[in-house]
Amino acid sequence: MALLCALFEGLDRLAPGSDAATKRALGLIDDLPSRPAVADIGCGAGAASLILAEATGGTVAAVDIHTPFLQRLAARAAARGLGGQVHAVAADMARPPFPDRAFDLIWSEGALYSIGFEAGLGVLRRLARPGGWIAVSELTWLTDEPPTEAERFMAGEYPAMTTVPRNLEIVRAAGFAPAGHFTLPGTAWTDDYYGPVRERLVAFRADHPNDADAAAVADAMQAEADLYDRYGESYGYLFVVARAA
Numbered sequence: 678m679a680l681l682c683a684l685f686e687g688l689d690r691l692a693p694g695s696d697a698a699t700k701r702a703l704g705l706i707d708d709l710p711s712r713p714a715v716a717d718i719g720c721g722a723g724a725a726s727l728i729l730a731e732a733t734g735g736t737v738a739a740v741d742i743h744t745p746f747l748q749r750l751a752a753r754a755a756a757r758g759l760g761g762q763v764h765a766v767a768a769d770m771a772r773p774p775f776p777d778r779a780f781d782l783i784w785s786e787g788a789l790y791s792i793g794f795e796a797g798l799g800v801l802r803r804l805a806r807p808g809g810w811i812a813v814s815e816l817t818w819l820t821d822e823p824p825t826e827a828e829r830f831m832a833g834e835y836p837a838m839t840t841v842p843r844n845l846e847i848v849r850a851a852g853f854a855p856a857g858h859f860t861l862p863g864t865a866w867t868d869d870y871y872g873p874v875r876e877r878l879v880a881f882r883a884d885h886p887n888d889a890d891a892a893a894v895a896d897a898m899q900a901e902a903d904l905y906d907r908y909g910e911s912y913g914y915l916f917v918v919a920r921a922a
């Protein structure tokens with residue numbers, strides 16, 4: 678885990694996604710209060726948190742378990758004049774330190790898988806006020822018949838991964854009414870995420886010579902990026918915007 682975090686050091690985006698996709702999801706939400714209480718769960722270095730603070734004018738509780746990511750987020754927020762709006766919270770998303778129904782909007786891009794999509798949605802349901810909104814992205818099969826190599830890879834990485842219809846059912850079963858959904862475009866993987874990751878891999882390998890564990894971490898990330906080049910049409914990130922029933 679420490680090596681994986683070292684690999685991500687200096688990156689602003691720690692999962693596939695893009696500013697445009699975050700704004701597109703925000704555009705599916707129509708009636709937030711003027712200064713909403715927002716949470717970004719598994720915020721990483723704040724790829725979405727900063728956009729949410731700027732676009733909503735509200736406060737953003739940016740939650741992550743890994744403190745170095747939060748330090749980067751706090752520095753980025755301060756540099757953009759958002760230090761008064763974005764509050765870094767070091768916590769486990771399974772037990773976030775907030776009262777029930779505390780938030781008007783809860784965001785989570787590429788992170789709920791850490792505790793499982795269903796369990797993560799259960800946490801969000803507790804935190805959302807009645808009529809409050811969530812926007813979540815989840816790694817999802819885009820076909821009922823994935824290519825064998827991709828299926829084998831994901832069976833090791835994320836065996837719970839399922840299809841768009843099933844994930845929408847999971848959102849409904851968790852107590853939310855989907856208001857809209859879309860899948861991330863390929864560029865949100867190749868340009869916004871794997872591009873910077875591939876650059877970082879070069880420096881990471883140079884920083885960890887003769888380190889078998891570091892090489893294994895780098896090789897796994899490389900394999901993941903290469904898999905997307907070959908089979909990216911069969912899987913993607915489903916972005917769902919939904920309202921607490």
Ligand SMILES: C[S@@+](CC[C@H](N)C(=O)[O-])C[C@H]1O[C@@H](n2cnc3c(N)ncnc32)[C@H](O)[C@@H]1O
Binds near residue numbers: 691718720769785
């Ligand atoms: C794939 S990254 C995505 C980060 C960010 N949302 C983004 O799009 O750049 C997943 C994030 O979830 C965080 N995370 C993993 N398990 C967690 C947990 N149990 N509680 C809180 N954060 C967690 C990781 O530290 C990491 O920052």
